[in-house]
Amino acid sequence: MAAPRGAAILDFAIGQYLSNIRRPGGLGKDPVRAERRAAALAAIDPDWNPGALRWTVDWQRHYAYLTQLLAEGARPAAIVPGVTRHGEDIGRWLATQRRNWNRLNTEQQARLGKLGVKKAPRARQTPPKTAEAIPSGRGAAAFQAGIQALAQYQEREGASGGGGVPGRGHVERLPDGTAHRTGVWIVNQKQRRDRLHPTQLAALAELGLDWAATSP
Structure with missing residues (x-):
């Protein structure tokens, strides 16, 4: 009894009728008659009024369709987005329930659990690549010092733009008197190539x- 509001059968607007009787006072003002009517409805479907259970008619309808699919032999793992029942995407709904498991109330979790449905495993977050961040701070300053030292070495050795590379043990003296271990610095940059920003790679390639200059 979780028909959509627009559902009709034998020219009777059953969906709207169910919506009306679920409202406060929808079963009539006489409490005895209202109780008798509620019992008659419950005899057809104990969950005829999902609002009393703290979930929506839409949730109840998808849950009923899921139950039907499983009763026909489908496995929960096989009900993926795109698997439908009476035009409703039950697979997508099921994926949403698993993903938002903690938002369901205890009874909803219990009912789905009895059908073999479990909470979706927490997705592992992938840390952003350093290469995507624009270099700044001390790291950027250290890199710029290395570029300056390498360019100075090449200019002095007559290899500017030609790819002259100092040996691993080479130390370059910068104009401010700082001793820069340029050889070791170049090796370090190569080892962490996939973490360098494109602008840094371009500077090294130049x-x-x-x-x-090659793709990682």
Whole structure:
């Protein structure tokens, strides 16, 4: 008895009728007669009034269709988005219930649990790649110092733009007197290539480091 509001049978608007009798006072003002009518409805479907159970008619209808699919031999794992019943996408609804499991009340969880439905496992969050963030702060300053040291080395050695690369143990003295371990720095940049920002890779490629110009 969870028909959509627009449902009709034998030219009778059964959906609207059910909506009307679920409203407060919908079974009449006489409490004895209202109780008798409620009992008659419950004899047809104990869940005829989902609002009293703290969920919607829409939820009850999808739950009923899911129960029917399972009774016909379907497995919960096979009811995926796109699996329908009477025009309703039961697979998509089921996926939503599993994903929003904590939003369901205890009775809803219990009913789905009896059908073999379980809470969806928590999705593992993938940390954003450093390469997507614009470099800033101390890391950016350290990188710029390395670029300056490499460019200075190439200019002095006559290899500017030609790919001249100092050895691993080379230390370059910057104009401010800082000793920069340029050789080690280049090795480190290569090892962390996939974490460098595109602008950093471009700067290295301009100084002739071929590995910075190729796709990771």
